Amino acid sequence: ERVEVLIVTETISAGTPAELVAESVRVESIPAKVRALDAVVDLVPLEGMVVAVDLQPGEQLISTRFIEPDLLTRTRVTVPEGTVEVTLSLDPHRAVGGALFPGDEVVVFASFDPFEIGGAPVSQTPEGEPLVEIDGILVPADTKTPNATSLILQQVLVTNVQVEEIPVIEEGTEEQAERRGLAPSGKLLISLAVSPEDAERLVFTAEHGLVWLGRQPGEINLRDTEIQTRGRIYGENSP
Structure with missing residues (x-):
């Protein structure tokens, strides 16, 4: 069985x-099983509403992407003075399953x-073994840095969230999906307001490592x- 849906052809702001x-x-005519929940086939019922988030080419038009005009300002957060806005492209599992909203920290x-290791300063042990200090850890000079993970920023304001692709719900499973909850099936574009210095740290990590975001319900002491x-x-003496 095939059904008709509306497909976005160019970015809609x-x-x-x-x-x-x-x-x-x-x-566009598509198989019924890939029709998105709340897919729009007629724009008339949406008259008087506006698009809530930027819509990208190729995605199905769905009614949940439209809101009343007076609600639009609530979905976008003003970037605080003295900060810059940086956008990260993240998989949902690296961004609290996609359950982030503008205004969250x-x-x-x-x-x-x-x-x-490159040009790091080299020292020697009493036995003459060349060592370098990387992130406070002495390692042999002929090795690479260890895999490392650390919490680097806290209380970072989320200013905008965009979803690349919503999950497809098969016909007849809507009630089960609503109970379980579904994460987005595409990338998330998460915009954050940070200082210029922290923006550099974010960009470096995004370019050369991996970024994970965690929802912050209260202040966390980074010194801990x-x-x-x-x-x-696993313990300092692990093999």
Whole structure:
């Protein structure tokens, strides 16, 4: 069985009135089993509403992406003075399963695979073994840095959240899906307001490592955390 849906053909910006959306969508016939829940086939019932988030080409148009105009300001957070806005592309499992909203505060974890040590200063043990100090840990000079993970930022303001692709719910399973809850099936674009210095740390981590976000219900003391390596997790003398 096939059904008709509306597919976005070009980026539709948040705040666009529903009456203008027709210019940026096309009707497409697709198998019923891949039809998104709340897929839109007629824009008339949405008149007077606006697009809540930026819509990307290729996604199905769904009614839950439209809100009343007076609610739009509640979905976008003003970037505080003195900060810059940085957007990260993250898989849902690295961003609390996609359960983040503008106005939330998060902690940021940085995780790195081994790096080449390069030009780090070399010292020697009494036995003459060359060592370098990396992140407070002495390691042999001819090795790479250890895998490392650490909490690097706290109380970071989420200013915007965009979903690349919503999950597809098969016909007849809507009630079960509603009870269980579904994470987005595509990337999330999470915008954060941070200082310029912290923006550099975020960009470096996103380029060379992995970023994880955690929802922050209250203040966390960063002094109580330390860089985690395999040796620290399993014990310093682990093989």
